[in-house]
Amino acid sequence: MSPDENRAFFMILLNGEFVAEQEAVLPFNNRGTYYGDGVFETMRCFEGNVLLFEEHYFRLMSNMRILRMSIPEFFTPEYLEDKIKQLLQEQDLHHNHSRIRITVWRKTGGYYTPSDLSVNFSIAATSLETKFENVLIKEIDLFKDHFVYASMLSTLKSTNKNVNILAGIFAKENDYDDLLLLNQDKMVVEAISGNVFLRKGDEIKTPPISDGCLNGIMRGQVITTLKKMINYSITEETITPFELQRADEIFITNMIRGVQSVTKYRKKTYDQATANELNESLNEFFFD
CATH class of the missing domain: 3.20.10.10 (D-amino Acid Aminotransferase, subunit A, domain 2)
Known part of the structure; x- marks a missing residue:
């Protein structure tokens, strides 16, 4: 059984606040599910630090700009890195290998044309067992x-x-x-x-x-x-x-x-x- 399976619940960060995974509720008409109007970034961490964080951060910012999302002023590298570290600490995943996913989606409103360009975001963490291994892709x-x-x-x-x-x-x-x-x-x-x-x-x-x-x-x-x-x-x-x-x-x-x-x-x-x-x-x- 993995460390994740031993935990009674997960915490995620939803718009910067800790929320129990089972209590993280989104509007049924959020633009992420209605139109696929979102981007995400998957990062690998080791001992609480994100590998190649700068590259991930600038790709996320670039993708948000290309999709004409309004980037919050607080969405700085320091803010996101600090939030990731907080989440890893909260989940007791800061001692070894772990995975982080940041998802950003445009706020609800409008049809194909959004009525609001600002965004919501979530950060979730899960454990990884080992360093890089060549797990063969058989066919x-x-x-x-x-x-x-x-x-x-x-x-x-x-x-x-x-x-x-x-x-x-x-x-x-x-x-x-x-x-x-x-x-x-x-x-x-x-x-x-x-x-x-x-x-x-x-x-x-x-x-x-x-x-x-x-x-x-x-x-x-x-x-x-x-x-x-x-x-x-x-x-x-x-x-x-x-x-x-x-x-x-x-x-x-x-x-x-x-x-x-x-x-x-x-x-x-x-x-x-x-x-x-x-x-x-x-x-x-x-x-x-």
């Missing part, structure tokens, strides 16, 4: 039912994730561990819950933001790490589905799980060496 395929349409909006961490949701359902129904999403040009964009990297020899590629992939925080950290490794070269280039079966290695990254190896795509199986090396480097950088 993947392409998701072809719906596409990610490459634009600035597709790069945001928004609460409108229908393509990812439908891909997740398809994967579960067909016994895949993950699926790769395609853009309107049928090029590989990302996985359901992370950015995708492909290695052939010592050359590594990941789709550029312009192809429609999420502007992932771990994506940026992995690119930075690879640039420091003399045994690899990294480029941001379009990836065609044809390249998948020619690759030596495919791995998927996100801030919570780190780097995860794909072991099989159709009849092709893959190595895990680079993913293991990256996780070792990330763990040393963040936790040692």
Whole structure:
């Protein structure tokens, strides 16, 4: 049983105030559920501190500006970081690994056109058991039912994730561990819950933001790490589905799980060496 399961209740921060999870009530017509009018940020913490907090904060601010949300004056880095620390203390999650999710949605009012550009927000915390581990993704395929349409909006961490949701359902129904999403040009964009990297020899590629992939925080950290490794070269280039079966290695990254190896795509199986090396480097950088 995990530490979370031992707790009788959870506390969250709703608009900056502690509220028991089961008592956190939102209006039935809040714009987050009515229109997907929101953004969120998922962060990993260690010993009460947010990893790469500055990068997360500025992405959140950028996403809110792009969606024309009115950012509260108190929404400073110091305010949010302090609130996160308070929540981790309250939940007794400040001694080890944990996960934070900040969700921001526009206040109720209006139809498609909002009558109020100001926002509500929540912060929730859960425990994580270990540092980054290469938990193998045993088999993947392409998701072809719906596409990610490459634009600035597709790069945001928004609460409108229908393509990812439908891909997740398809994967579960067909016994895949993950699926790769395609853009309107049928090029590989990302996985359901992370950015995708492909290695052939010592050359590594990941789709550029312009192809429609999420502007992932771990994506940026992995690119930075690879640039420091003399045994690899990294480029941001379009990836065609044809390249998948020619690759030596495919791995998927996100801030919570780190780097995860794909072991099989159709009849092709893959190595895990680079993913293991990256996780070792990330763990040393963040936790040692």
